[in-house]
Amino acid sequence: MGMKGKTARVSEKFPGVEWVEGTGSFITVDTQRCTGCGNCMKVCLADCYEVAGGKARIKGLDLCMECGSCWYVCAEEAIAFTWPKGGTGFRTRWG
Amino acid sequence: MGEYDVIIIGAGFAGPVAAKKCADAGLRTLMTERSENVGEKVISGLTIPIYGFLFGPSFIRDGNPPIERPVDGIINYIIKDIEQGDMEIDDSLKIPKPFSPVYAFGYNAYCKPFCEWEARKAIEAGAELRTSTVVTDVIMEAGCVQGVITETGEKIRSRIVIDAEGSQGLVALKAGVRKRYPPETISLADVYDYEMPKDRLDEIFGFSLRFCWGWDEQRCAPPLGHGNGLMVWPYRESIHYMHDQCLRMDSANVPNLRKLLSEYHGNITSKLPWWKEDVAPHARLRAHMWEGFEIFVGLNQELRSMPNHTDGMILVGDAAGLESTELCDGVPQAWISADMAADVAIEALKANNTSRSFLSRYDKRIKAHPILQWSMSGTNRFNLRYAQQEHDLAKLRRYVHDGWGLGALAHLSTPLVKTACRHVMANPLILMKWRKMFHRYYFNWHHGRFDYSGAPAGSREGARGRKEDARFRASFRTKQILLAALTPLLWVLAMLSYPLAGTLNPAMKVLLPAIEPVYAAILRITARLAGWLSRRKVSLVVNSDPSLFEV
Numbered sequence: 001m002g003m004k005g006k007t008a009r010v011s012e013k014f015p016g017v018e019w020v021e022g023t024g025s026f027i028t029v030d031t032q033r034c035t036g037c038g039n040c041m042k043v044c045l046a047d048c049y050e051v052a053g054g055k056a057r058i059k060g061l062d063l064c065m066e067c068g069s070c071w072y073v074c075a076e077e078a079i080a081f082t083w084p085k086g087g088t089g090f091r092t093r094w095g
Numbered sequence: 096m097g098e099y100d101v102i103i104i105g106a107g108f109a110g111p112v113a114a115k116k117c118a119d120a121g122l123r124t125l126m127t128e129r130s131e132n133v134g135e136k137v138i139s140g141l142t143i144p145i146y147g148f149l150f151g152p153s154f155i156r157d158g159n160p161p162i163e164r165p166v167d168g169i170i171n172y173i174i175k176d177i178e179q180g181d182m183e184i185d186d187s188l189k190i191p192k193p194f195s196p197v198y199a200f201g202y203n204a205y206c207k208p209f210c211e212w213e214a215r216k217a218i219e220a221g222a223e224l225r226t227s228t229v230v231t232d233v234i235m236e237a238g239c240v241q242g243v244i245t246e247t248g249e250k251i252r253s254r255i256v257i258d259a260e261g262s263q264g265l266v267a268l269k270a271g272v273r274k275r276y277p278p279e280t281i282s283l284a285d286v287y288d289y290e291m292p293k294d295r296l297d298e299i300f301g302f303s304l305r306f307c308w309g310w311d312e313q314r315c316a317p318p319l320g321h322g323n324g325l326m327v328w329p330y331r332e333s334i335h336y337m338h339d340q341c342l343r344m345d346s347a348n349v350p351n352l353r354k355l356l357s358e359y360h361g362n363i364t365s366k367l368p369w370w371k372e373d374v375a376p377h378a379r380l381r382a383h384m385w386e387g388f389e390i391f392v393g394l395n396q397e398l399r400s401m402p403n404h405t406d407g408m409i410l411v412g413d414a415a416g417l418e419s420t421e422l423c424d425g426v427p428q429a430w431i432s433a434d435m436a437a438d439v440a441i442e443a444l445k446a447n448n449t450s451r452s453f454l455s456r457y458d459k460r461i462k463a464h465p466i467l468q469w470s471m472s473g474t475n476r477f478n479l480r481y482a483q484q485e486h487d488l489a490k491l492r493r494y495v496h497d498g499w500g501l502g503a504l505a506h507l508s509t510p511l512v513k514t515a516c517r518h519v520m521a522n523p524l525i526l527m528k529w530r531k532m533f534h535r536y537y538f539n540w541h542h543g544r545f546d547y548s549g550a551p552a553g554s555r556e557g558a559r560g561r562k563e564d565a566r567f568r569a570s571f572r573t574k575q576i577l578l579a580a581l582t583p584l585l586w587v588l589a590m591l592s593y594p595l596a597g598t599l600n601p602a603m604k605v606l607l608p609a610i611e612p613v614y615a616a617i618l619r620i621t622a623r624l625a626g627w628l629s630r631r632k633v634s635l636v637v638n639s640d641p642s643l644f645e646v
Contacts, residue, residue: 006131016288016382020131039349043283043342045385047353066136067387068263072278073342073349082265086246087131087227094288094333094382095138095206 006087011063014046017092023061023084027070031055033078040070040079065090099125099253101440102243103222104230104266106133108206109412109429110259111213111222112152116437117257118220122444125251126217127228127243134210138386139426140286140328140337142166142201142304146466147427148536149529150514152434154216156532157646161208161545163330165199165537167302169499172369173491174309174316180368185492186303187501187611191618193628196302197537197636203328203335212547230260233270233408239449240270240407255407255440255449259433262389262413262425270408273401276416278342278349280398282322282390282423285356287336289378299373300329307367308495311483315362317355318344319491320480322390323423325363327374331543333381334374336360339423341390345480390423392416393471403461404454409436415461421473421498421506428467435460465510473498473506501611508599516596519589523582527575528646534571534636535644541637567635571643 008018027048029040036054046063049056049070056078066089071081083089101117103110106128114126130136148156168189175181190200218224234242234250242252243266260266262281267273307325309316316324317340328335338359343349364370392398393416403415411417412429419428439457443449461467475498482491496502518525539545578585618625 014383015380017384042349042351042353045283045285045353045356065138065385067283067385069278069281069283069342069352069387071263072276072281072387081263082231083129083229083246086129086229089130089136090384091130091132091135092138092382092384093135093205093207095134095136095286095384095386 008091009062014063016094017065017090019062019090020088023088025061026082026084026089027058027061027064028080029056029058030078030080033076035076035078037075039073039075043069043073098242098251099123100444101125101255101257102127102251102253103257103259104243105129105259105261105414106214106217106224106226107137107210107259107261107412107429108213108426109414109433110257111210111217112155112430112433113257113259113411113437113440114217114222115154115213115220116152116434117440118217118222120437120441122441124217124222125253126214126222126224127230127245128214128224128226129229131227132207132211133214133224133226134207137206137210138284138286138384139206140284140326140335141206141426142203142328142424143426144201144422144424145199146511146514147430148202148532150466150518151427151430155213155430157528158216159535159539159544159546160204160212161547162202162204162536162540163333164203164296165196165302165540166201166203166304167195167199169304169306171495171499172305172307173488173495174307174313174367175488177309177313177315177362177366180366183492185496185500187496187615188499188503189303192622192625193632195629197632198533199302199536202536202540203330205330208547212545215547230266231269233266235270238406240405254444255409257433257436257440258408258410258414259412259429260414262387262416262418264410264414267410267414270405272405272408272410273416276389276392276398279344280389280391280395281342281387282339283342283352283356283385283387284323284337284339285352285360285385286383287360287380288382288384289334289336289374290332290381291334291374291378293332295377296329296332296334300327300334302329304328305369306499307363308479308491310486313362314358315366316359318480319483320477321345323476325359331540334378339388339390342387388423388425389413389416389418391420391477392418393420394474394477399471402458404451404457406451406454407449409439409454409457411436417461417467417471419470419473421470421476423476424470428470431464431467432461435464465513469506469510475499475506501614502607505600505604505607508603509596512596512599513593516589516593519585520593523586523589524579526585527578530575530578531644531646534639535641537633537636538639538641538644541633544641561638563639564635567639568643571639
């Protein structure tokens with residue numbers, strides 16, 4: 001997209017958006033608290049979650065758009081949500 | 096003493112407004128931003144309503160920000176049967192010609208160039224900007240915020256902090272000032288951006304937004320009252336498409352948004368008649384993104400009473416939960432609150448008192464602002480769910496008309512007139528600035544003339560073959576002088592109108608049913624003449640020398 005700065009990944013699934021590497025694990029699931037309800041999986045448009053063995057698991061944050069929906073819907077407060085490292089994560093010029 | 100007088104967390108729509116004002120006042124100001132380039136993480140479908148420009152920061156009103164298209168009306172489609180293309184239209188909310196399109200009720204914009212433009216103004220005023228900087232906490236000493244802590248553990252000290260972090264508000268949570276919002280108050284906005292040739296957009300959309308409201312079983316828009324239907328915004332050479340849905344329903348269910356939102360998008364783009372015929376052949380998908388926002392926080396008394404300030408810190412914009420429940424827009428509230436927060440920060444530092452009790456004047460000003468309070472309390476969008484539950488078409492028509500049709504005047508009139516009166520009472524010459532703003536913004540839009548090099552259209556100033564009309568120049572100036580001469584009278588008028596403004600909403604409620612048919616008839620009868628006058632006005636404005644509209 002010709003934006004200045006670090007190189008970034010793109011995805012055919014979501015055009016017009018780039019993801020800069022090096023985010024760190026900015027969203028984590030506390031498996032002790034997780035009840036496996038799957039709400040996080042249902043609201044994540046980037047399909048970052050799966051539920052396996054009765055627990056939610058982050059498959060990968062590659063396409064995460066940092067909306068926080070998974071964190072909002074987690075009634076057990078099992079999901080910790082922070083921001084990716086400064087200057088990393090998603091970016092777009094079409095917002 | 097801190098390294099800085101003020102630190103502002105976040106350079107979205109609100110942050111730079113506060114930063115510019117603080118820097119203009121001579122304060123040592125730092126603005127932090129977590130992204131590498133300002134605005135690249137800001138997502139919205141964006142019409143910024145006109146009250147943001149009229150009553151917001153003066154540098155935006157008097158400047159040349161990058162806008163994508165003026166907006167003069169909303170066409171609401173109530174979809175009764177998408178398979179049959181059966182729908183009703185309510186397009187009653189429209190600025191009438193010949194005032195439109197030069198006089199607009201809002202301006203569409205891309206977030207990134209607009210935020211960058213704002214940030215550049217703040218930097219020019221002397222504020223520092225640190226990008227790629229995530230603030231994770233505040234420095235709390237002696238019960239007072241004394242600066243911020245970044246993700247690397249770096250401590251940056253300041254005498255006061257303005258938190259403009261956005262709707263998730265992680266810093267305010269960490270500092271224990273606010274709580275996480277419940278999911279039924281949060282909506283996930285799914286946004287698509289399509290490229291489209293300008294001449295097709297001019298012809299198909301003109302300056303109107305298109306909103307669609309549909310019954311749940313139509314599977315073409317999110318359930319009524321749980322977010323929005325479908326909204327389409329025409330930009331300069333593109334359209335923004337957005338539907339959004341709350342993260343939790345009345346039934347307490349969390350919907351499968353990934354499945355539903357993609358189903359709605361598929362149905363709309365393949366079945367909605369005007370999308371299939373007018374848009375699809377000319378549109379090319381350019382981007383797909385999403386963002387959560389606090390759509391119904393204002394309607395929940397408990398959430399609404401969460402603190403917007405603490406010792407040493409003030410919260411603004413989305414971080415203070417100031418999203419409009421009705422128009423689904425946070426930018427005017429972000430601008431107005433950031434402007435107020437900067438005023439209070441300047442006063443606090445001058446008095447050398449950043450205590451919670453001193454800063455409470457910020458909360459008082461927020462609560463006393465007619466537009467901020469109105470925008471937090473509109474219930475039409477929420478109430479759509481009752482029309483949905485009862486499948487009551489008459490109810491649906493009424494809510495749509497009262498929210499995004501002419502019926503909105505029964506809610507909007509009092510806050511708009513009250514706020515306008517306040518501004519005129521403070522400085523009646525503002526009327527001349529408002530008039531110039533509408534003309535300048537239209538001229539800028541037409542010619543792609545913005546004082547921002549990164550705007551998508553680029554600068555095309557000095558459009559070829561412009562031939563200024565000397566009579567228009569003379570008449571524009573004469574009217575400005577006339578406005579100035581009438582200043583004392585307008586001031587008196589505002590003073591007299593202000594106490595009466597409270598009666599406007601109830602009066603509109605009673606009178607609108609009688610006025611609307613008459614108004615519609617007048618518009619019909621005068622349509623040809625008004626259309627001609629509007630075209631003539633546009634031609635005169637776009638051919639003028641832009642210095643005529645500068646403040």
